[in-house]
Amino acid sequence: MPTKEKLIEMYRQILRIRHFEEKVYELYGQNLVPGTIHLYVGQEAVAAGVCANLRKDDYITSTHRGHGHCIAKGADLRKVMAEILGRKTGYCKGKGGSMHIADFSIGMLGATAVVGAGIPIAVGAGLSIRLRGTDQVVAGFFGDGASNQGTFHESINMAAIWSLPVIFVCENNLYAMGTRQSVVMKIENIADRAVAYGIPGVTVDGNDVLAVYEATEDAVDRARHGEGPTLIECKTYRHKGHSRFDPATYRPKAEVEEWLKKDPIPRFKAKLQEMQMLTKQEAEKLEQEVILAVEEAVKFGTESPFPAPEEALENVYA
Ligand SMILES: Cc1ncc(C[n+]2csc(CCOP(=O)(O)OP(=O)(O)O)c2C)c(N)n1
Ligand SMILES: [Mg+2]
Known part of the structure; x- marks a missing residue:
């Protein structure tokens, strides 16, 4: 069982992701977000539960649905928001946007628009850990769709034969x-x-x-002790459409309603209260702090300048 401190921290993280994503959705509606967005609403428990087992010097790789992974690994909300808004103060100086956020200082090796492309990067990070002889681990997040890509099969096989310290986290949102x-x-x-x-x-x-x-705790323990990779499949559901304003009419109404009842946030809150780890007042205070932090991130982002046209070719590979 995680410590009380860890439990509260995970609760704080799922709330931060939820409020952040709801805000991004709102800003998208106001035409303030260039490009597209893929929201993590509904899947927060995966990023929070996995990252709570990681140290700052451990790594993660992400997907096109990556805001939650960044936040759970400890990214600065303000810089994530500024990047999504295309501003100069963002993680990629406003040139990457929602799907390219990375922060090597906290082990976040990057999101990617290419489905399945984060998985071999996780294995590469695992190999680097092995060659440098440290006890770090890497968690690679990817979706159910990505698990049909060749990259998944080739990567997982390589990590397996070399017993690399990788935790493959499949977010199966169906x-x-x-x-x-x-x-x-x-x-x-x-x-x-x-x-x-x-x-x-x-x-x-x-x-x-x-x-x-708990599943990640076991996997991280094995990985840190040289016992190789684990595949963890987390069954979850995205509350919103795939991207932008996808109305997701391909999903049966009853299915959506069923999953909304399994929302990870009220469930975890009720569990913490049942365990007497969180009073109603503490929960309210914590949520207020989160709301303020997200508002501050929005203020920081919207008040930041866009990159200047003459900087267009700086910090890019071409
Ligand atoms: C290589 C590649 N093929 C197709 C796409 C188009 N595409 C973007 S997201 C997506 C679905 C990915 O599904 P899944 O891996 O389950 O992740 P989820 O969106 O459900 O989080 C597809 C096909 C892409 N970006 N990259
Ligand atoms: Mg999926």
Whole structure:
């Protein structure tokens, strides 16, 4: 069982992600966000439960749905928001946007718009850890859709044969854009694929922070002790559409309603209260602090300048 401090920290993180994402959605509606967005609302327990097991010097790799991963790994809300708003004060000086946020100082190796592309980067980081002989670990996040990519299979096999310290975290939200998992896979549990590579695979309730925390705790422990990778599948659901204003009409109404009832935030709050770890007053105070921090991030972002046209070719590879 995590310490009280850890439990509260995870609760704070899921709230930070939720409020942040709701704000991004609002700003998108006001035409303040260039490009597109993929919101993490509904999936917060995965990032929070995984990252609560990581040290600052451990690594993560992310996806196109990456704001929550960044925040859970300790990114500065203001710089994440500024980047999403395309401002000069953002993580990539406003040139990367929502899908390219990285912060090496906290081990966040980057989000990516290319589905499945973060997985081999996680394995590369695992290999670097091995070569440098440290006891760091890396958690690679990816979706159910990405687990059908060749990169998933090749990466997981390589990590397995070399016993690299990688935790493969599959966020199975049942859909890849409008495609339901059952249409493109004959299996129900993606974690079953671990068997093919000779590593442990576990399926957990991805809307239960504690379940995610505990599965990751075991995987991190194994990875730190040279016992190799683990595949953790977290069953979860995105509350909103795939991106932008996707109305997600391909999802049955009853299914959406069922999953809304399993919202990770009220569930975890109730659990903490039942465990007598959080009073009603403490919960309110904590949420107010989070709301203020998100508002501050919005103020910082919206008041920051855009990069100047003459800086367009600075800090890019071309
Ligand atoms: C290589 C590649 N193929 C296709 C796309 C278009 N695309 C963007 S997101 C997405 C679905 C990804 O689904 P999943 O991995 O389950 O992640 P989720 O969006 O559900 O979080 C697709 C097909 C892409 N960005 N990159
Ligand atoms: Mg998916």
